[in-house]
Amino acid sequence: MSGKGKKLQPRFVGPYKVVQRVGNVAYKLELPPSLSRMPNVFHVSMLKKYHPDLSHILQLESIEIDETLTYEEKPVKLLDRKVKKLRNKRIPLVKVLWRNHGQEEATWEVEEAIRGKYPDLFANQESSAVYGTEN
Incomplete structure (x- = not known):
């Protein structure tokens, strides 16, 4: 596929x-x-x-397969949060559990992109959440 x-x-x-x-x-x-x-x-x-x-x-x-024999992944819930520190930047990340996948296949995604595409995932989240950091 x-x-x-x-x-x-x-x-x-x-x-x-x-x-x-x-x-x-x-x-x-x-x-x-x-x-x-x-x-x-x-x-x-x-x-x-x-x-x-x-x-x-x-x-x-x-699984909803379209005419090109592909399907769209949809997130189920957010499992974790962290902030990736670069030299002059901080990038908030969220760990996303995807439909039809187990927790071991959850992926870290940029929070801004996920929030923009799937705002309903953040409905129950506090906007001033405390983030962990990646070493």
């Missing part, structure tokens, strides 16, 4: 059933109708053997 927010997109989606081996290094997969615009033959380097574990599966129904 491509597009904005590429680092947060899942590395693998599925699992999908292998229908047929195509040549020495490619396989044809049985994809759901929602992915009908995507080619269904993949090189082995793009595939990974699936070992059953329900925590690995992203439900496609919960």
Whole structure:
């Protein structure tokens, strides 16, 4: 999958059933109708053997995939705050938990950008919050 927010997109989606081996290094997969615009033959380097574990599966129904086969990440909540100190600058950062991702995948983002794009996240936050600092 491509597009904005590429680092947060899942590395693998599925699992999908292998229908047929195509040549020495490619396989044809049985994809759901929602992915009908995507080619269904993949090189082995793009595939990974699936070992059953329900925590690995992203439900496609919960992800809104657009016509370019991408989706927009949306934040769920703010986990933490800190200020990055540079020589003559202080940059407020917030740790954001994203929808369809666990806490270990939360990312540090510039507070001003997140506040501008998702002001509702800050509705319950105090405007005069005390910030930690990064060493």
